[in-house]
């Protein structure tokens with residue numbers, strides 16, 4: 038068993054692949070072995086989370102997830118703890134494995150109750166796992182609300198009940214208040230839904246136990262956690278030309294700040310030189326607080342051979358420059374208003390596809406609404422399956438897509454499984470952080486990182502800065518994020 042951190046690189050498997058792995062393992066092992074291993078792992082983690090616990094409430098559902106709960110209860114009782122089990126369904130409908138574990142819990146002297154204990158030091162959610170098919174209702178919904186409203190830690194078994202392990206969408210209760218301490222112990226495989234959409238909030242700290250079955254995980258991963266990037270040291274004999282030029286195109290009237298933020302981020306991410314081509318004809322000729330940035334009129338900037346970051350604060354004015362940007366930029370990041378312009382213009386879309394066919398790298402950085410516009414979908418449709426939406430955008434336009442949001446998804450047009458980023462937090466939910474990300478990706482491209490790696494590394498670093506932000510520092514702003522330091 039080990040804890041998954043943002044530094045962990047790991048393969049993720051969807052429910053269908055997990056079921057196949059489970060079947061292969063179950064048929065090679067003596068009956069009930071997997072559930073006994075799962076229950077023991079759950080009991081061990083429960084003891085570690087609440088070693089002082091007098092009462093551990095274990096809520097068990099009608100399938101094998103409930104079986105894991107019964108098994109954990111038996112193991113805890115054998116170790117001198119006092120689990121109280123509430124069971125949501127009738128015993129006759131339990132699958133065989135779960136039925137055997139129910140009997141083991143009874144034999145161990147576990148207390149069974151019809152209602153949750155009045156107080157408990159830890160709650161274990163063993164109601165629904167990967168077999169969840171509909172929103173929890175009735176007693177199940179009441180029990181989930183009760184455990185998540187408590188001040189005691191909640192340990193979810195395999196998957197937080199009601200969370201779709203493939204997509205990270207909750208069947209109901211999307212605004213559930215987080216319990217004080219929340220952890221999920223997942224078995225056999227890590228599932229993508231634990232790391233994107235509502236999954237990160239629902240799961241809390243993720244622990245993984247492969248139940249000794251890693252040899253059976255011979256499936257192609259559905260997605261990956263990339264883990265911490267490998268930062269290469271700079272050679273002494275390098276110079277600014279070694280780290281490339283970035284040109285930011287954006288900053289229409291009243292929105293110069295967005296382009297300056299992207300430029301600042303590119304600079305602090307290590308680009309050799311950064312030009313900011315402003316679309317506002319009345320823009321100031323220099324930013325005295327960041328004199329390193331070379332401000333230009335966007336229309337006069339020569340883009341040949343440049344890595345271009347286009348769209349930050351671009352307004353409608355960016356539209357007229359896009360044909361030139363799409364045809365001349367050596368490498369390109371398209372953000373914000375550039376994406377909105379492309380979404381409504383088939384000729385720009387054709388140019389984007391042509392770039393991909395010519396092998397020119399392009400990274401799109403949409404938030405869910407921008408992705409929906411590009412796909413002709415709704416935000417809800419995109420969020421309902423973020424992995425699929427990111428892949429669809431990447432393959433439609435021949436680009437690398439960075440679908441922003443909790444658990445940012447990075448997908449490319451090839452066969453590579455998408456990456457779900459595991460850094461970042463709600464500090465990033467403030468104006469301008471997307472401009473900063475676009476600039477950081479631009480810097481990585483200028484340093485000649487392949488587009489997919491550039492995007493994965495920059496997204497990871499961007500979230501990492503927010504994760505490391507000192508709790509007692511001023512709130513994170515996009516400007517300080519770009520500079521990577523509190524003001």
Ligand SMILES: NC(=O)C1=CN([C@@H]2O[C@H](COP(=O)(O)OP(=O)(O)OC[C@H]3O[C@@H](n4cnc5c(N)ncnc54)[C@H](O)[C@@H]3O)[C@@H](O)[C@H]2O)[C@@H](O)CC1
Nearest residue numbers: 071072075100101102165166167168169170171172173195
């Ligand atoms: N079978 C095995 O050998 C193993 C199973 N494991 C556990 O088994 C789980 C999968 O078991 P199952 O396939 O039985 O699936 P679940 O235990 O997730 O639940 C499926 C059952 O719940 C019902 N159900 C679905 N949504 C419901 C809702 N909203 N309200 C009420 N009932 C609902 C279904 O009709 C079905 O009876 C995994 O998540 C994992 O926890 C692990 O112990 C690993 C080994």
Ligand SMILES: [K+]
Nearest residue numbers: 162165196198
């Ligand atoms: K569960």
